[in-house]
Amino acid sequence: MEQSRKIQFRGPMKWGELDPNRRRSTHVGMWAWLWQRISAVAIIFFLGLHITRTYIPIIQFLLLITVVFHAVLGLRVILLDFNLINIRYRNSLLGVLVGLGALIFMIIWKGIY
Amino acid sequence: MSKALNSRRLVKIYRYDPSVGGNGHFDQFDLNIEDETKTTILDLLIRIQKTQDPTLAFRYACRVNMCGSCGMVINGCEALACKTNVSDLPEKCDITIRPLNHFPVIKDLVVDMKPFFQKLEASIPYFDPVDESMEPAVIRPDSKERNLIGLATECIQCGCCVSSCTMVNYHENYAGPAALNRAFTLLADSRDGLYDLRMNQVLESCYHCRTEFNCTEVCPKEISPTRAIKYIQLLALKEPRRLKRQNLLKPIHEEKTSGKESLPSADSGCNWLIEQHNRRKFLKQIIFGIGTASALVVGGVIAAAAIGPSLKRIPKRLVRLDKLEAFPVGKVSTIVMNDIVPNGFYKSEIKKPVIVVRRSDPDKIVVFNTSCTHLGCTVHWDESKKQYMCACHGGAFDEEGNVTAGPPPRPLDRYAFKVEDGYLFAEVV
Amino acid sequence: MIWETSCRAEAFEGCKEKFVNMIRKVKTDVLVIGMGGAAEMAVLNAYDANPDLEILIVTKALRGKGGCSRMVQGGLNVVLHSKDSHEKHLMDTLKGGQYINDQQLAMTMVEQATPTIKEMETKYGCFFDRNPDGTVHQKPFAGQSFDRTVHKGDLTGIEIISRLTEQVMKRDISVLEEHRAVDLLIDTTGEQVVGALILDIKNGEFIEVNAKATLLATGGGPTHYRFFAPGPEKSVDGLGMLYRAAVVMRDMEMVQFHPTGLIIPGSVVAGSLLEEGLRGAGAHMLNIHGERFMERYDPEKMERTTRDIMCRSSYLEIQAGRACREGGVHIDASHLGAEFVEKNFPGMVSRCRQFKYDLARQPVPVSPSAHYIMGGAAIDVNCRTSMERLFVAGEDAGGVHGANRLGGNGICDSCVFGRQAGKAIAHYLAKNDGQVPESASGMAEQLINRYMKPFEIADGTDPFELRDRLRETNWNKVGVARTGSDLSEAIDEIDSIAGMAENARIAGLNTYNMPWNVWIDLLNMIDVSKMVAGSAMLREETRGAHFRLDCPDQRDDYGIFNIFQKRGANGTIRYEKKSVAFSFRSLDQCQKYKK
Structure with a gap:
């Protein structure tokens, strides 16, 4: 007896797989998450450099900027986690926080130099 | 408006034939669209099926955004085909249509929603009354719980949120946005009696959320599963003691022995599952390897930063003190040493007194560091007592620098020195 | 549940190489076809009455996603208020x-609706909209003497079906998704329905399901018209299967049209409804000249007239050549004030906005849209039919609504009779417990051969084209306004389409083949069209949704009757007119009732 013709499902598509419009599916919140992880790695890297080469201004500059950036993104998660900000404003919140971070950064940098 | 009339669009549709297998490919269809504002993506698919390729497969039912059958990825964003009009997409751009992510593909744009319903089922999506009352509960529409739940119960289970989530793929235990949203609406519902069970079932899952809001962005019903997940996390904070972490996401019913097992989809579609399992295992090993390597690198950097400076050989500097004649023989003279230290990107000037003792024998020169060996106060020469005295804690040293009184643990430090061209130099480290 | 796979190669001689030649057999206690409101209520009630029952649901769509119950916007009529009464609800329904x-x-229906809705709230977790004091809110709906429609915003169906589907998950009930029943199976005596032949849409395999009791609750959905309100995947499957199984049917001429189906040229969304409340609020209906044409048809009530009169007025206006550019008439709510419209009809405004119609400020093209079939299998209060072991509930059953259905009584019918059927099935199986009956030998194979036929035809007709033709024929000749001569022409045309459908050709393989499913839909639509047209020929009067241009009066003196029909052995339909039994209220009481 001839076996029945097998049909085979394809494994699930991964996020972004075969997707020429992949960038479009990266929404604001995803960038926020992604950049926080990237800045974390950058902090470790710059921190190492900072300890070995203490007073090199470019390293100080990069370390400060990544720390501030990482911190405001963390602040975003806290605000959203504890429902302190209506999620309706999630996208503008990111803008406001990054702006705030830039301000803090400038104040600190001015304070040093 | 005129631009939207009689336009041509290139539609690229993902194709997969289950009797052929493989990875699938994109087919292109060229379509003339009479009025883009009146044409949904679903209309496009139906038109292609009628006029160009009858074998094209997609899924739809109600065509008015109520059933959630036609979820797909349209130009990179999850959406319902019946809710997306061609005019909603950028003008003149090609239209790319793909099946949803994270679900096995049956054919073309049709995915197997079984994983979705399994996760939903495991998060106890069903109501169980808290009491036996037969009368509808009296709950004011402006009550706290109803305001909180709002329209979150109107989920149509289209799977768009799961497809847009980048975390469901990495955490096997993650129930996904839709299931957690449903769990939230029941956890917040005072009529429901399965609070503890449901909380145990879903809580762990909630911590897999990375607050990306992808699900909220794509939801065709404008529900925010992210909000629901955050709410469950908050609930857990309020009543931590009620929760026992249990075996998570374990199906509530054992699958019926013969019936469900022999469903065709279960056996014919599992090859990719094994494949994926192996791939996942391999991926895990690779990720573990990369993790270990990067931990070593990072650890190395930190260790080097901490220990490095003390291991490094620092070149000795000669600091010029003064002409040799300036120090009278047989006397103890004090002079301020002007040391310029290169430090990072700038140079610091350190002014520090040193004591130079010149004996009658020309070779007998001693250069003392004026810092007391106890806590570093500056010592001075007391001519009458013939001793170096420290004002801070009463330490005293004799002419050779040995301790004669007080707390200092060791004799005064000496600098090595050099005489060159009639000048005295101290060797500073 | 016992699954077995048997090989029956001899049945597939024609296409042995190309297709699967296995047939799977399943035996179960209860087979439920469909997964809308009626089917789910039945399953839940049968399971709760006896959790040992093995229940198998087969649904054409994904679980809970098919069926018209999900698409209910308005709500569910039920007597809850102390000032309301079952008597009033009954009289409204009869009127x-x-x-x-x-x-x-x-x-x-009216009596059981009250406990049904309470169970849905307290047992199944539905949450309907509340009054400010926290009690269940009931809104007014057309044709009712009391505000008794329970609702959840304007998406009541989603709430009901989502909650019921979850309850099905909670219980140990097997669901086969994307499996469609193609025909009921009959035993050798020809008097018992012993299950159904099921097609697995995903891989194109057939399954022969034998059951001790079968519930047919696929929902109707008159999608065999040019404009229709139900989802396009509905295709009167249940009614078609009942017809072929020679079950006694009634009132098949009664097809309800909704007066305001949106017109979207070229789109499948065309026909989706704009709420009746718009007319109630005072929206105008205009023809191409901008006239309020209702002055010609019902100058007293104007646009606030009943659904059926509104439908036929629009239809006649269109036929008279005063249609708007899109082929319908306009509904204009702009004079009510944009703010008022946006606040009171947000769902309708956004549905229009998707297609760049501005309901609040501009006229929107609408047309009558086929909405509901009042007819169906003749059932008793326990949903039993003329065939043993077969139960029917919901839109597949007829008789509850007579010649026209009130808004809000449709989902009420489904939920109440689903519940009745569930209880009745559990009761029936407690009494008639025995072996799972076998279908007549060779029946499944014969059916499979028939359904596989279009794959073998090399050069045949296109099912999409035939479906469009059938829709046009029905729209023009068996639609809103009918005449005797049109109907007899229509019957001939339907027969010729049926002949061509036998010669249809399907390309590709049988895995998730959508044109093949369209063809199977078409076969059901053809059978139902035959029943509707034949029955409409016999009612030479105008009553409710049935409007005869050649006999425009309702003739209560001529005899109040129902038309029953049954397919005969040689394929011809046997009709029978039976006088209505006025078992609770006399004709006189009904006629005098004023709300």
Whole structure:
């Protein structure tokens, strides 16, 4: 007896797989998450450099900027986690926080130099 | 408006034939669209099926955004085909249509929603009354719980949120946005009696959320599963003691022995599952390897930063003190040493007194560091007592620098020195 | 549940190489076809009455996603308020149905609706909109003497079906998704329905399901018209299967049209409804000249007239050549004030906005849209039919609504009779416990051969084209306004389409083949069209949704009757007119009732 013709499902598509419009599916919140992880790695890297080469201004500059950036993104998660900000404003919140971070950064940098 | 009339669009549709297998490919269809504002993506698919390729497969039912059958990825964003009009997409751009992510593909744009319903089922999506009352509960529409739940119960289970989530793929235990949203609406519902069970079932899952809001962005019903997940996390904070972490996401019913097992989809579609399992295992090993390597690198950097400076050989500097004649023989003279230290990107000037003792024998020169060996106060020469005295804690040293009184643990430090061209130099480290 | 796979190669000689030649057999206690409101209520009630029952649901769509119950916007009529009464609800229903309802069924519906809705709230977790004081809110709906429609915003169906589907998950009930029943299976005596032949849409395999009791609750959905309100995947499957199984049917001429189906040229969304409340609020209906044409048809009530009169007025206006550019008439709510419209009809405004119609400020093209079939299998209050072991509930059953259905009584009918059927099935199986009956030998193979035929035809007709033709024929000749000569022409045309459908050709393989499913849909639509046209020929009067241009009056003196029909052995339909039994309220009481 001839076996029945097998049909085979394809494994699930991964996020972004075969997707020429992949960038479009990266929404604001995803960038926020992604950049926080990237800045974390950058902090470790710059921190190492900072300890070995203490007073090199470019390293100080990069370390400060990544720390501030990482911190405001963390602040975003806290605000959203504890429902302190209506999620309706999630996208503008990111803008406001990054702006705030830039301000803090400038104040600190001015304070040093 | 005129631009939207009689336009041509290139539609690229993902194709997969289950009797052929493989990875699938994109087919292109060229379509003339009479009025883009009146044409949904679903209309496009139906038109292609009628006029160009009858074998094209997609899924739809109600065509008015109520059933959630036609979820797909349209130009990179999850959406319902019946809710997306061609005019909603950028003008003149090609239209790319793909099946949803994270679900096995049956054919073309049709995915197997079984994983979705399994996760939903495991998060106890069903109501169980808290009491036996037969009368509808009296709950004011402006009550706290109803305001909180709002329209979150109107989920149509289209799977768009799961497809847009980048975390469901990495955490096997993650129930996904839709299931957690449903769990939230029941956890917040005072009529429901399965609070503890449901909380145990879903809580762990909630911590897999990375607050990306992808699900909220794509939801065709404008529900925010992210909000629901955050709410469950908050609930857990309020009543931590009620929760026992249990075996998570374990199906509530054992699958019926013969019936469900022999469903065709279960056996014919599992090859990719094994494949994926192996791939996942391999991926895990690779990720573990990369993790270990990067931990070593990072650890190395930190260790080097901490220990490095003390291991490094620092070149000795000669600091010029003064002409040799300036120090009278047989006397103890004090002079301020002007040391310029290169430090990072700038140079610091350190002014520090040193004591130079010149004996009658020309070779007998001693250069003392004026810092007391106890806590570093500056010592001075007391001519009458013939001793170096420290004002801070009463330490005293004799002419050779040995301790004669007080707390200092060791004799005064000496600098090595050099005489060159009639000048005295101290060797500073 | 026992699954077995048997090889029956001899049945597939024609296409042995190309297709699967296995047939799978399943035996179960209860087979439920469909997964809308009626089917789910039945399953839940049968399971709760006896959790040992093995229940198998087969649904054409994904679980809970098919069926018209999900698409309910308005709500569910039920007597909850102390000032309301079952008596009033019954009289409203009979008045709406122009007295030809089965009064026992109507009585059961209004009386059982109250406990049903309470169970849905307290047992199944539905949450309907509340009054400010926290009690269940009931809104007014057309044709009712009391505000009794329970609702959840304007998406009541989603709430009901989502909650019921979850309850099915909670219980140990097997669901086969994307499996469609193609025909009922009959035993050798020809008097028992012993299950159904099921097609697995995903891989194209057939499954022969034998059951001790079968519930047919696929929902109707008159999608065999040019404009239709139900989802396009509905295709009167249940009614078609009942017809082929020679079950006694009734009132098949009664097809309800909704007066305001949106027109979207070229789109499948065309026909989706704009709420009746718009007319109630005072929206105008205009023809191409901008005239309020209702002055010609019902100058007293104007646009606030009943659904059926509104439909036929629009239809006649269109036929008279005063249609708007899109082929319908305009509904204009702009004079009500944009703010008022946006606040009160947000769902409708956004549905229009998707297609760049501005309901609040501009006229929007609408047309009558096929909405509901009042007819169906003749059932008793326990949903039993003329065939043993077969139960029918929901839109597949007829008699509850008579000649016209009130808004809000549709989902009520489904939920109440689903519940009745569930209880009745559990009761029936407790009494008739025995072996799972076998279908007549060779029947499944014969059916499979028939359904596989279009794959073998090399050069045949296109099912999409045939479906469009059938839709046009029905729209023009068996639609809103009918005449005797049109109907007899229509019957001939339907027969010729049926002939061509036998010669249809399907390309590709049988895995998730959508044109193949369209063809199977078409076969059901053809059978139902035959029943509707034949039955409409025999009712030479105008009553409720049935409007005869050649006999425009309702003739209560001529005899109040129902038309029953049954397919005969040689394929011809046997009709029978039966006088209505006024078992609770006399004709006189009904006629005098004023709300």
